Amino acid sequence: MEKIIPFTSHDLAKITNHRSGEIKFGEKMITIPKQNDTLEFLKKSEAKYVLFGIPEDIGIRANYGRPGAASAWESAIKSIANIQHNKFCKGNQILVLGTLDVKQLMKDVASLDFNDIDDRSKLSQLVQKIDKDVSHIIFNIVCSGKIPIVIGGGHNNSYGNIKGTALAKGKPINAINFDAHSDFRILEGRHSGNGFSYAYEEGFLKKYFIFGLHENYTSKNVLDIIKKLENRVRYTTYDSISIRGEKDFRQEMQAALEFIDDNHFGIEIDLDSLPNIACSAMTTSGFSVEQLRQFISFFAKNKNAAYLHICEGAPDLGEELNNHLIGKLIGYLVTDFIKANQ
Numbered sequence: 001m002e003k004i005i006p007f008t009s010h011d012l013a014k015i016t017n018h019r020s021g022e023i024k025f026g027e028k029m030i031t032i033p034k035q036n037d038t039l040e041f042l043k044k045s046e047a048k049y050v051l052f053g054i055p056e057d058i059g060i061r062a063n064y065g066r067p068g069a070a071s072a073w074e075s076a077i078k079s080i081a082n083i084q085h086n087k088f089c090k091g092n093q094i095l096v097l098g099t100l101d102v103k104q105l106m107k108d109v110a111s112l113d114f115n116d117i118d119d120r121s122k123l124s125q126l127v128q129k130i131d132k133d134v135s136h137i138i139f140n141i142v143c144s145g146k147i148p149i150v151i152g153g154g155h156n157n158s159y160g161n162i163k164g165t166a167l168a169k170g171k172p173i174n175a176i177n178f179d180a181h182s183d184f185r186i187l188e189g190r191h192s193g194n195g196f197s198y199a200y201e202e203g204f205l206k207k208y209f210i211f212g213l214h215e216n217y218t219s220k221n222v223l224d225i226i227k228k229l230e231n232r233v234r235y236t237t238y239d240s241i242s243i244r245g246e247k248d249f250r251q252e253m254q255a256a257l258e259f260i261d262d263n264h265f266g267i268e269i270d271l272d273s274l275p276n277i278a279c280s281a282m283t284t285s286g287f288s289v290e291q292l293r294q295f296i297s298f299f300a301k302n303k304n305a306a307y308l309h310i311c312e313g314a315p316d317l318g319e320e321l322n323n324h325l326i327g328k329l330i331g332y333l334v335t336d337f338i339k340a341n342q
């Protein structure tokens with residue numbers, strides 16, 4: 001756990017806008033006091049959820065994407081700290097662990113060019129380094145009996161989430177992914193587009209459901225691979241639900257749940273599935289924020305929901321004046337998860 005930059009009570013106080021007569025999450029969320037052993041504290045804490053940030057976009061760079069997702073954590077924690085602590089949701093259910101220390105790695109990649117074959121291979125190697133740390137941290141959180149809520153970063157971190165949870169549970173887990181993309185690309189070196197295929201290939205991912213795939217952005221090759229794995233990998237497309245109306249959103253959620261709920265499962269949310277949200281693969285067409293909130297609420301209430309990961313949001317790629325909006329969106333998603341999961 002030495003790769004974590006702890007989030008302190010002082011950090012929390014700095015970002016909480018106090019107002020008399022009101023209680024904000026920032027006044028109630030738990031941080032690990034200095035001099036305490038992280039693991040020991042985690043185990044004895046009464047908080048059910050552990051908030052962990054991964055401020056990197058190295059996996060996105062390695063996948064020819066646009067950097068910016070490293071800024072999501074800061075925007076998210078500022079919003080979460082200012083949510084009202086009330087009867088609907090309570091801040092003291094959350095322990096704010098802190099962030100993965102990727103400062104040096106982010107400096108190292110600043111000058112790398114993904115069009116250069118050697119640089120791309122260096123980027124992939126750094127993603128593998130992050131994979132190791134993420135899976136170790138998630139393993140420890142889950143072993144402590146807590147539920148991780150992970151704010152990415154790129155979708156490459158699905159791999160570490162799945163591996164860490166599988167190792168802690170002692171068996172491969174399932175995953176449901178709300179995403180415009182399969183992230184089941186070939187094993188060509190780690191990046192943000194192949195977290196699930198690597199987790200599958202290495203035996204950490206048992207069953208995988210992709211919810212709302214965009215037909216225009218899924219290659220024939222990936223569709224052929226998924227077809228052959230039908231017993232373990234399934235999907236429904238955004239176009240079939242929201243454009244052609246061949247399928248119903250709620251019925252598709254139910255079918256997806258029945259596919260994955262025989263085992264612990266991770267809930268993976270890629271914000272590039274929503275229209276007009278600043279992301280590497282930003283789009284103008286996709287499910288609404290309300291549909292995503294309903295989706296999280298629906299899956300979080302199942303007893304096998306093992307973690308929530310929200311990724312790819314990139315406030316740095318958005319309008320400067322409104323770069324708090326991604327954080328605010330993440331705040332809604334985190335509280336939807338907690339409200340449904342209790």
Ligand SMILES: N=CN[C@@H](CCC(=O)O)C(=O)O
Binds near residue numbers: 154183280
């Ligand atoms: N995690 C996202 N993966 C997508 C989008 C890539 C991007 O533009 O950042 C993919 O590989 O297709």
